Amino acid sequence: MAMLGQRRQQRRPARKRLEASNGQRDEKGSVVIERMAHDGRGVSRNRDGKTLFIEQALTGEEVEVAIHTQHGRYDEGHVRRVVKASEARVTPGCEHFGRCGGCDLQHLEIEGQRRHKQQVLREHLERHDIALPEPELLKGEAWGYRRRARLGVRVGSDDRLHFGYRVRGQDRLFNIEQCPILEPRLEALLQPLRALIETLEAPRRLGHVELVAGDDSVMITLRQLRRVPGDMTRWQQFARDHQLLLSVLAGEGNSPQLMRLDDHPDIWPHYRALVDDRGAGIGIQSGDFLQANADVNHQLVARVLEWANVHNEMAVMDLFAGVGNFSLTLAAAGARVIAYEGRESMVQRLRDNAENAGVADRIDARCTDLSGAPAGLEQADLVVLDPPRSGAQGICQALADNGPSRVLYVSCEPATLARDVHILTGGGYRLVQALVADMFPQTAHLESLVLLERQST
Numbered sequence: 001m002a003m004l005g006q007r008r009q010q011r012r013p014a015r016k017r018l019e020a021s022n023g024q025r026d027e028k029g030s031v032v033i034e035r036m037a038h039d040g041r042g043v044s045r046n047r048d049g050k051t052l053f054i055e056q057a058l059t060g061e062e063v064e065v066a067i068h069t070q071h072g073r074y075d076e077g078h079v080r081r082v083v084k085a086s087e088a089r090v091t092p093g094c095e096h097f098g099r100c101g102g103c104d105l106q107h108l109e110i111e112g113q114r115r116h117k118q119q120v121l122r123e124h125l126e127r128h129d130i131a132l133p134e135p136e137l138l139k140g141e142a143w144g145y146r147r148r149a150r151l152g153v154r155v156g157s158d159d160r161l162h163f164g165y166r167v168r169g170q171d172r173l174f175n176i177e178q179c180p181i182l183e184p185r186l187e188a189l190l191q192p193l194r195a196l197i198e199t200l201e202a203p204r205r206l207g208h209v210e211l212v213a214g215d216d217s218v219m220i221t222l223r224q225l226r227r228v229p230g231d232m233t234r235w236q237q238f239a240r241d242h243q244l245l246l247s248v249l250a251g252e253g254n255s256p257q258l259m260r261l262d263d264h265p266d267i268w269p270h271y272r273a274l275v276d277d278r279g280a281g282i283g284i285q286s287g288d289f290l291q292a293n294a295d296v297n298h299q300l301v302a303r304v305l306e307w308a309n310v311h312n313e314m315a316v317m318d319l320f321a322g323v324g325n326f327s328l329t330l331a332a333a334g335a336r337v338i339a340y341e342g343r344e345s346m347v348q349r350l351r352d353n354a355e356n357a358g359v360a361d362r363i364d365a366r367c368t369d370l371s372g373a374p375a376g377l378e379q380a381d382l383v384v385l386d387p388p389r390s391g392a393q394g395i396c397q398a399l400a401d402n403g404p405s406r407v408l409y410v411s412c413e414p415a416t417l418a419r420d421v422h423i424l425t426g427g428g429y430r431l432v433q434a435l436v437a438d439m440f441p442q443t444a445h446l447e448s449l450v451l452l453e454r455q456s457t
């Protein structure tokens with residue numbers, strides 16, 4: 001399982017963190033921001049023509065800059081003072097913005113964020129000479145949308161508790177007091193969780209706390225390195241007080257054991273996707289993949305269904321299927337789906353979800369490593385794929401060689417999407433529809449969906 005759980009390998013260029021007392025050097029004078037980079041930073045140049053990437057700077061603004069990292073061909077810094085602000089600049093909605101490592105775009109008004117994401121998708125594809133029809137936009141609430149979070153726990157040598165997100169690119173936790181992009185039910189738990197952890201007998205035995213908000217229930221999962229019976233009793237009381245489902249991943253190493261500790265061990269969080277219009281929901285358990293934004297995911301599944309244009313008995317392959325987010329709805333619309341997923345536990349959940357939705361006879365769920373292409377791609381009428389950030393190069397090569405007439409590609413990384421679409425267009429496909437789903441407002445993360453059709457020869 002080469003790709004499972006792995007993040008994209010990033011090349012690390014030689015760099016020099018500035019060693020001055022505050023780790024920064026002020027750039028002389030002010031600079032004007034020429035454009036925004038794909039990661040949301042402003043791009044400008046210093047007096048010598050060297051490129052600057054500046055956090056929290058917007059196109060057209062004049063800013064004074066503090067440089068914190070120097071590289072051979074570019075420097076990185078942040079805004080010391082805004083001399084002339086863009087009309088699109090707004091006051092960030094969170095006091096942690098710029099420090100916790102989560103959001104990148106809170107200083108840009110929400111419609112500007114969305115235009116930026118559409119532009120980023122266009123630019124990635126244009127680099128491969130692929131012209132994009134104006135990408136449609138799916139959008140939901142700008143705040144309070146995120147239904148999953150993992151908060152690290154660490155106790156310093158001074159006995160101080162650190163409870164929060166991992167700072168990007170660093171092995172350090174940022175203490176979180178608030179997180180307004182979290183679903184309100186999850187954000188409301190931050191302070192009580194901290195208060196509880198501060199009084200535990202052995203907080204050093206706790207690795208992280210994962211929060212998941214289903215439609216009707218909230219579950220917390222503890223990564224407990226060693227069981228501490230007194231602390232478990234406290235957690236059980238906490239779950240009762242806050243009406244939470246409670247799981248524990250216990251034991252050291254990579255294969256901890258999952259246990260339920262609450263009073264309702266048969267209930268797991270569910271969310272409604274389209275299939276739920278028929279009465280069932282999609283069930284998830286601790287560690288399963290879950291699209292972060294319920295509303296935008298619902299719209300995305302609806303658009304996948306629309307673009308799939310399902311006719312009865314149509315053969316669909318759903319690759320990287322998770323717990324059935326797309327498979328269930330496609331099957332409920334009449335398709336026969338072969339769903340491939342690499343994690344056995346999620347494949348089992350997909351089968352259970354299909355059973356509950358009354359479509360088990362239309363879904364064949366298989367546990368397969370998709371580092372390579374599965375057999376029989378050409379026998380499908382439609383292939384749906386939703387790979388991790390690393391994309392699906394091998395599968396797209398196989399589709400280009402001998403794929404079905406239509407491919408629907410859901411992507412969380414525009415660079416690998418553009419690379420893979422380039423492979424597909426080289427094999428005779430044409431990009432006919434595209435959309436940006438604003439799944440992660442306030443951040444630069446970009447989710448997109450494209451439809452490709454094989455050109456007839």
Ligand SMILES: C[S@@+](CC[C@H](N)C(=O)[O-])C[C@H]1O[C@@H](n2cnc3c(N)ncnc32)[C@H](O)[C@@H]1O
Nearest residue numbers: 003004289320321322325341342369370371386
């Ligand atoms: C972006 S998620 C999409 C899940 C699902 N389509 C959804 O919308 O919820 C990617 C999925 O691919 C699975 N995956 C990652 N690498 C894989 C591999 N090499 N082989 C098979 N599945 C893999 C993950 O476990 C995860 O469920």
